[in-house]
Amino acid sequence: xxxxxxxxxxxxxxxxxxxxxxxxxxxxxxxxxxxxxxxxxxxxxxxxxxxxxxxxxxxxxxxxxxxxxxxxxxxxxxxxxxxxxxxxxxxxxxxxxxxxxxxxxxxxxxxxxxxxxxxxxxxxxxxxxxxxxxxxxxxxxxxxxxxxxxxxxxxxxxxxxxxxxxxxxxxxxxxxxxxxxxxxxxxxxxxxxxxxxxxxxxxxxxxxxxxxxxxxxxxxxxxx
Amino acid sequence: xxxxxxxxxxxxxxxxxxxxxxxxxxxxxxxxxxxxxxxxxxxxxxxxxxxxxxxxxxxxxxxxxxxxxxxxxxxxxxxxxxxxxxxxxxxxxxxxxxxxxxxxxxxxxxxxxxxxxxxxxxxxxxxxxxxxxxxxxxxxxxxxxxxxxxxxxxxxxxxxxxxxxxxxxxxxxxxxxxxxxxxxxxxxxxxxxxxxxxxxxxxxxxxxxxxxxxxxxxxxxxxxxxxxxxxxx
Amino acid sequence: xxxxxxxxxxxxxxxxxxxxxxxxxxxxxxxxxxxxxxxxxxxxxxxx
Numbered sequence: 001x002x003x004x005x006x007x008x009x010x011x012x013x014x015x016x017x018x019x020x021x022x023x024x025x026x027x028x029x030x031x032x033x034x035x036x037x038x039x040x041x042x043x044x045x046x047x048x049x050x051x052x053x054x055x056x057x058x059x060x061x062x063x064x065x066x067x068x069x070x071x072x073x074x075x076x077x078x079x080x081x082x083x084x085x086x087x088x089x090x091x092x093x094x095x096x097x098x099x100x101x102x103x104x105x106x107x108x109x110x111x112x113x114x115x116x117x118x119x120x121x122x123x124x125x126x127x128x129x130x131x132x133x134x135x136x137x138x139x140x141x142x143x144x145x146x147x148x149x150x151x152x153x154x155x156x157x158x159x160x161x162x163x164x165x166x167x168x169x170x171x172x173x174x175x176x177x178x179x180x181x182x183x184x185x186x187x188x189x190x191x192x193x194x195x196x197x198x199x200x201x202x203x204x205x206x207x208x209x210x211x212x213x214x215x216x217x218x219x220x221x222x223x224x
Numbered sequence: 225x226x227x228x229x230x231x232x233x234x235x236x237x238x239x240x241x242x243x244x245x246x247x248x249x250x251x252x253x254x255x256x257x258x259x260x261x262x263x264x265x266x267x268x269x270x271x272x273x274x275x276x277x278x279x280x281x282x283x284x285x286x287x288x289x290x291x292x293x294x295x296x297x298x299x300x301x302x303x304x305x306x307x308x309x310x311x312x313x314x315x316x317x318x319x320x321x322x323x324x325x326x327x328x329x330x331x332x333x334x335x336x337x338x339x340x341x342x343x344x345x346x347x348x349x350x351x352x353x354x355x356x357x358x359x360x361x362x363x364x365x366x367x368x369x370x371x372x373x374x375x376x377x378x379x380x381x382x383x384x385x386x387x388x389x390x391x392x393x394x395x396x397x398x399x400x401x402x403x404x405x406x407x408x409x410x411x412x413x414x415x416x417x418x419x420x421x422x423x424x425x426x427x428x429x430x431x432x433x434x435x436x437x438x439x440x441x442x443x444x445x446x447x448x449x450x451x452x453x454x455x456x457x
Numbered sequence: 458x459x460x461x462x463x464x465x466x467x468x469x470x471x472x473x474x475x476x477x478x479x480x481x482x483x484x485x486x487x488x489x490x491x492x493x494x495x496x497x498x499x500x501x502x503x504x505x
Contacts, residue, residue, distance in 0.1 A: 159362035172351045176386040267460040270467045316478045327467040443489035450496035
């Protein structure tokens, strides 16, 4: 089996496992909603302040959600050592990682798609006119979060206190994505809206660098 | 493995004394020999320790990343020990940078801390270094610990330039690069000489600390082997 | 000298970290050396 087909097979397995119960998606969605609510309780923002702080809040919520959601990605496999089974399969180890990255990317995108309309309504930010650009920004940011999040989930799964460790490893490493995506989102919501391309380059570079690094070094994480 | 670098408490004391002597000589150069800077006054003397510490910390992180890549390819456990040692010493030097920086910032900028490009990126890099050390402490199996922490080290190091550039675009009020910066940058000769001396002294200090830390790793391995031997006997 | 306190504080902090770290490493080293000696002795006794 060649690597792309193997990756798709892994993706299919992840999707089937998730869509059987929707456990991960529902709990993550509820979590991001809670973050959004809590923020409004703590700051009680006016309409102008919402525009100013909204993008940052959105990305903080998504990053926290990611660090929770990516947690079970590898530790779930440890329960019955199903990862051992995957490793025995005649496929490239990188394909396992690629499939999981794809699956996590898809899950995060679904959460974002559900969150954005609610966010727009609650904070009174019109998102429909900039939907295309917003989608581009969300997708590019999410590639970065899913890639590095999946790799760090594999790293954390080897350690004690792995539930606590993943956010610790992940959040500082995602600092450039948080900064750049927040700026990009703020840019297209500003008046007049603008696409700040320098930030797009940063997010793009982040995605490419870490996808390459995963391709080169990721397989070492799957050794026994 | 035993024998080299032994010599017990006496040699240890000699080494400590020699290190203290050169560090104090550097401090004397920075505090007494270097001329007072015109704009900032004496507070600028912090820089003779602040900047070289930062450069050396960055050097240590670079070596750690190189050693991690070498370890993953060649599987030489010594490279992993070197990476761990460099990371720990780099974190120590990095914390010197982050502590002396605000002490300088308060009188000059009026505040201890600003979320400026270099402060933020140094801070993030230091946190990633701490995460690396934390991660090592949380993995039991030595072989797995080496592999996993090597991969994390590479990822963290790749992150550093991105953190720096993203902050650079965002906000900066740091002094412009003085060394290797624009054409009008550069240090006055007497300041440059003292600066170079401090850099060399701190580099020696760093290498000595890394060497000792590496020896620690070696001894740990030896203890583990001897334990296994005495258990099987 | 103006800002003397800040200068002293900065140098004190830097040295505290450098030498404090040096001290902890040295202490851990001597502990491990002792342990190696002990283990070697116990192995030597048993093999004799």
